[in-house]
Amino acid sequence: MKRKVIQIAGSTQLVSLPRKWAKKHNLMRGQEIDVVEDGERIVVSVDSSPPFEAAEVNASNLGAMIPRCISAFYKRGIDSLKVNHDNSSVVGTLHSALAKDTVGFEMLEQGENYCLIKHVGGVPSEFGAVLRRIFLLLNTMSDECISAFEKENYGLLKNLAFLEEANNRFTTTCMRYLNKLGAPEEFCKIGPLYLIIESLEQLGDQYKYICQHFSKIEKERTKLRKDVLELFKRANQLVPLYAEIFYKFDPGRVVLIRETRNSVVADAHTLIKKEPNYAEFWLVHHSIVLAQQVFGMVDALLVLKL
Structure with a gap:
C-alpha cells in the first residue's frame, strides 16, 4: 500500500491512514495511537499492550x-501455560517451582492430569530500576564474601543464599520483560542486553556455590594464605568495575577488565602449584571463574555501547 507524504507548516509531514483500517479499529478524531520507529519502517498500532501468549x-x-x-x-513471556502430566507428583514440583523465581505465575486450575498456570502480575514497567538492583545485589554479595573470609568466619556466607534467590527473581523478571516488551529506548539491541542479564544471574550462582563449598568446612576453621585471599579480592573488583562501565561506558576501563582477568588467571595457576589446602584450592578456583565470567560479558557490552 502506497501513501503520499503531505507537507504542512514547513517542518511537519503527514501521511493518511487507510480508511478501512481506521474504521475497523473505530479511530476517532483526537484519539492517540502508537507510532514506533523500526529502521526504515514505522509501525502504527492502536494498542501498545503486548499480545497474549499461551x-x-x-x-x-x-x-x-x-x-x-x-x-x-x-x-x-508466556501468559497462560497448560501443563499436562500422568503423575500427581508433578503437581507438587510445579508448586515448588512457582514459589521461586516466576513472580506473577500462579496455578489457577488443577485437573486430574493437567494444571493451568497463568501470569497474573501484569506487565513489568520498572526495567531500569530492577536492573540496577541486580548490580547492587551482586556488589553486596561480593563484599559479604570478602568480609567472611577476612574474618575467617565461613558461617557468614550462609546469608548469601537469600541474596542469590533475590538475584534470580530480578534477572528472571528482566528477561521476561525483554522477551515481552523488547529493549527499553536507552538500549539499542535486545540480544546483548539479554545475554548480560543471563550472565549476571550466573554470576550470582557462583556466590551461591562459594557458600555451599565453604559451609561444608565451617567447623574446620581452615586458614587461608594472604596471597589466596588477595587473589579473590582482585577477582571481585571486576564485579563493581563492570557495573560502573555499564552505566558510564569508558573503553579504557574495558581494557582494565581484560588486564585484571589475565593477571588473576596467571596468578591462580601459580598458586595452584604451591599445593593449596582444600579451602584455598576452592577459593582459587572461584577466583578464576568469577574473573572469566565478568570478562565473558565484555563482548555483549561492546555491542551494546560502541
Missing part, C-alpha cells in the same frame, strides 16, 4: 527439569 507442555518425562522448563516459559 503454550502447552507435557511434563510427564521432564523429571528434575520441570522447574527450569517453567522458568523458561516465564522468561519467554
Whole structure:
C-alpha cells in the first residue's frame, strides 16, 4: 500500500491512514495511537499492550527439569501455560517451582492430569530500576564474601543464599520483560542486553556455590594464605568495575577488565602449584571463574555501547 507524504507548516509531514483500517479499529478524531520507529519502517498500532501468549507442555518425562522448563516459559513471556502430566507428583514440583523465581505465575486450575498456570502480575514497567538492583545485589554479595573470609568466619556466607534467590527473581523478571516488551529506548539491541542479564544471574550462582563449598568446612576453621585471599579480592573488583562501565561506558576501563582477568588467571595457576589446602584450592578456583565470567560479558557490552 502506497501513501503520499503531505507537507504542512514547513517542518511537519503527514501521511493518511487507510480508511478501512481506521474504521475497523473505530479511530476517532483526537484519539492517540502508537507510532514506533523500526529502521526504515514505522509501525502504527492502536494498542501498545503486548499480545497474549499461551503454550502447552507435557511434563510427564521432564523429571528434575520441570522447574527450569517453567522458568523458561516465564522468561519467554508466556501468559497462560497448560501443563499436562500422568503423575500427581508433578503437581507438587510445579508448586515448588512457582514459589521461586516466576513472580506473577500462579496455578489457577488443577485437573486430574493437567494444571493451568497463568501470569497474573501484569506487565513489568520498572526495567531500569530492577536492573540496577541486580548490580547492587551482586556488589553486596561480593563484599559479604570478602568480609567472611577476612574474618575467617565461613558461617557468614550462609546469608548469601537469600541474596542469590533475590538475584534470580530480578534477572528472571528482566528477561521476561525483554522477551515481552523488547529493549527499553536507552538500549539499542535486545540480544546483548539479554545475554548480560543471563550472565549476571550466573554470576550470582557462583556466590551461591562459594557458600555451599565453604559451609561444608565451617567447623574446620581452615586458614587461608594472604596471597589466596588477595587473589579473590582482585577477582571481585571486576564485579563493581563492570557495573560502573555499564552505566558510564569508558573503553579504557574495558581494557582494565581484560588486564585484571589475565593477571588473576596467571596468578591462580601459580598458586595452584604451591599445593593449596582444600579451602584455598576452592577459593582459587572461584577466583578464576568469577574473573572469566565478568570478562565473558565484555563482548555483549561492546555491542551494546560502541
